[in-house]
Amino acid sequence: xxxxxxxxxxxxxxxxxxxxxxxxxxxxxxxxxxxxxxxxxxxxxxxxxxxxxxxxxxxxxxxxxxxxxxxxxxxxxxxxxxxxxxxxxxxxxxxxxxxxxxxxxxxxxxxxxxxxxxxxxxxxxxxxxxxxxxxxxxxxxxxxxxxxxxxxxxxxxxxxxxxxxxxxxxxxxxxxxxxxxxxxxxxxxxxxxxxxxxxxxxxxxxxxxxxxxxxxxxxxxxxxxxxxxxxxxxxxxx
Numbered sequence: 747x748x749x750x751x752x753x754x755x756x757x758x759x760x761x762x763x764x765x766x767x768x769x770x771x772x773x774x775x776x777x778x779x780x781x782x783x784x785x786x787x788x789x790x791x792x793x794x795x796x797x798x799x800x801x802x803x804x805x806x807x808x809x810x811x812x813x814x815x816x817x818x819x820x821x822x823x824x825x826x827x828x829x830x831x832x833x834x835x836x837x838x839x840x841x842x843x844x845x846x847x848x849x850x851x852x853x854x855x856x857x858x859x860x861x862x863x864x865x866x867x868x869x870x871x872x873x874x875x876x877x878x879x880x881x882x883x884x885x886x887x888x889x890x891x892x893x894x895x896x897x898x899x900x901x902x903x904x905x906x907x908x909x910x911x912x913x914x915x916x917x918x919x920x921x922x923x924x925x926x927x928x929x930x931x932x933x934x935x936x937x938x939x940x941x942x943x944x945x946x947x948x949x950x951x952x953x954x955x956x957x958x959x960x961x962x963x964x965x966x967x968x969x970x971x972x973x974x975x976x977x978x979x980x981x982x983x984x
Contacts, residue, residue, distance in 0.1 A: 747837055748972035753798035753814060761791040767813055769797060779811040782830040786901040788889055790816050790829055798826075798970055815968065820933065821893030826968045828930030831886045835869055837928060837966070837975050838884050842870065846975060849924065849962060853880065866912040880922040883909055887929040887963075889940065896934035896965070897984060898927055899944050907950035914957035925954070927963040928975060937963035938984030948984070 756769040756777070765781050779799055781787075796817040802810055815826045839858070845851040853872035860871040862881065872880040889900040899906055913923040927937055941948035955961060967976040 747833065747840060747974065749800055749814065749970075751801055751803065753800055753970050754811070756797050756799055758791065758793055758795045758797045758813075758816070760793055761787065766809075767791075767797075769799065769811075769813070777811060778809060779813050780809040781813050782832050785831070785886075785888075785899075787829065788900050789820065789891070790818060790827060790888060792818070815970065820890040820931065822933040825932055826970070827888055827932075828966065828968050828973050829888060833930070833973055834884050834886045834928035837973065838870065838882075838926065841975050842872070847926075847962065847964065847978075849960065850880070850882065850926075853877070863912045863915055866909070868912075878921045880924060881913060881916045882924045882926060883913060885925065885927050887927050887934075887937065888931060890931050890934065894933055894935045895982075896927075896929045896931050896937050896963075896979070897940040897943075898937070899940060899947055902944045903947055907944075907947045910947070910950040910954040910959070913959045914954040917954075917958035923954075923959045925959055925961050927961075927981075929963060929965040929979065930968060930973065932965065932968050932976075934965045935979055936982050937979050938982050941984050 756771050759768040761767040767781050770776050798815040799811040800814050853874045855873040857871045861867050868881045869884045870882040887896050887898045889897050916923040939948050939951050963979050964975050965979050967974045
């Protein structure tokens, strides 16, 4: 996925109210920009960090610019990390068409945002004649507290635990249920559940895995030109 226009470098002044950040452009102008990320963004929102912005090109939008990338050192030297949580689903939609992930290949129909279970909605429903349907949930990952080990979640997520239990229910019917963690940190080579941050999510993860939910984790390549899902990483004990 390539960015629609050349990203604009800036310096982060502060992030606040979850969806807002003040940045300083290279010209010295200060702007308030949109933060497409409701999470804690631990380690990614430090003042004076180098950040990159996209221009919506829409003069009618209240906040013209969106914060897309940040340069940080997470123990492996400076690297670009994606902060926009909208992108993982867009990236997965692309790779489902290309067949990059072997476990998700050879489905003839791909539907998005499909209702199922008791008031749940799955990110993707993959279907094909003579095969069980595959319910695919996608989670964005951008927390790293140890070098090369990406973890999720970065805050308590009752909604995330609910998704896991819903997927476990799907697996019990004989359908496939898959949870795909998309890691927007290029240096990640392992993934784990952050049980200390949200023990309830850790317990739900274990229940879902025992019920037959398939767990996958893939890291991204991130540049100022775009973001691509690049390679699988092992899921280790957390």
